[in-house]
Amino acid sequence: MEEIFVPAVGMAMDNVVLLEWLKNPGDQVNVGDVIAIIETDKTTMDIAAETSGTLGAHRYALNAEVPAGQTITVVLAPGESE
Amino acid sequence: MTTDKTWGKKILRDMLLIRNFEETADKLTLRGKVPGGMHNSSGQEAVAVGVMSALDPKDVIATTHRSHHHTIAKGMPVDIVMAELFTKATGCSGGRGASMHLADVENGHFGGNGIVGAGVGIAMGAAMGIKQMGHKKVAVGFVGDGGMNTGRTWEAVNMAVIYKLPFILIVDNNQYAVETFVERVTGGNDIAKRGAGFGLPSYTIDGQDVEEVHRYTKEARERALAGEGPSFINALTYRYYGHNVGEKGQYRTQEEIADWRSHRDPIDRFSAKLISEGALSQGEYEEMIASVAKEIEAAVDFAEKSPLPDVSTILDGVDSGLLGVRK
Secondary structure (H helix, E strand, O other), X not given: OEXXXXXXXXXXXXXXXXXXXXXXXXXXXXOOOEEEEEEOOOOEEEEEOOOOEEEOOOOOOOOOEEEOOOEEEEEEOOOOOO | OOOOHHHHHHHHHHHHHHHHHHHHHHHHXXXXXXXXXXXXXXXOHHHHHHHHOOOOOOOEEEOOOOOHHHHHHHOOOHHHHHHHHOOOOOOOOOOOOHHHXXXXXXXXXXXXXXXXXXXXXXXXXXXXXXXXHOOOOOEEEEEOHXXXXXXXXXXXXXXXXXXXXXXXXXXXXXXXXXXXXHHHHOHHHOHHHHHHHOOXXXXXXXXXXXXXXXXXXHHHHHHHHOOOOOEEEEEEOOOOOOOOOOOOOOOOOHHXXXXXXXXXXXXXXXXXXXXXXXXXXXXXXHHHHHHHHHHHHHHHHHHHHOOOOOHHHOOOOOOOOOOOOOO
């Protein structure tokens, strides 16, 4: 199971806004697929998968504020569950 | 030349410890556990371990913004380093410094800092103190290739030469000043020649060969202790990750990174040498990798469980006590 999370990339990055979900729970995802787009205080950023599998539940709603470092969803390998 | 078995294993383990520390800390930084960000030194292990293994524990070092590898190689326990990255009270700087301000003055570590080239001046000053007091030790200043185009670096080198100080300058030359390739911004493109112009022994060496780094540092230390003055060592190395954790990194190709990792990796090269000489078995090597992973896991656990500094201590360390601010 791969946790898809908001990376803390700035020196003092706190919350980001979840701008767009590009994959839905149950969707097949492949390595490199963009799962979500977030907006930091400086820019927008794609969050991509590093593994292939089935997407888990969205843990944050559209336009929600997410603290840096938090997991927003997971990619499940065959046979795995959340 | 054949490597001494016991020495070789210690050197290899130190490099593995740094690599695992950096890759673990990189992931934790992305998870928001390291306030203020961090600079990953993966790929540069041989410079740190090669230099430190040639020094005496009482020798002084001063380093840069990228200092985890120097600090661990100097002997600071990894749990104390990790706790400082997490800004916990149990860290070496009491949680006030984070990644860029690792220090342990009592053990000769005069700190990392965020000012390009500043470690050179700090170490040169320490060398001046050592000479004044007649101590039998040396001071080593680390600087990156970016610091080669900074005035203060050369002022310090000049002073070290004219006063014949027991000083060694190490260029931890990973070839990129943030996103700028060293050749593009370095007139003449020969860093060791610049050093030589100031009248001290200057070398460009293979910074991915831990034994070469060790040998050159040892000779420089011997010259310094014999009263012959400073030396300048430009160690060519490479960082595998971005300047800082989370950097996008579009200024160099994936092929270039892959080439350095697959052909010149300091850990792969040294472990292969020890194995081919019969100093290390494949099984022992795997055990070493596992024991290092366990040590880093324990360090993360220690850092996680340690408390943040108590707010009532906020003025501690603000002054030396003379102004009456400190309790």
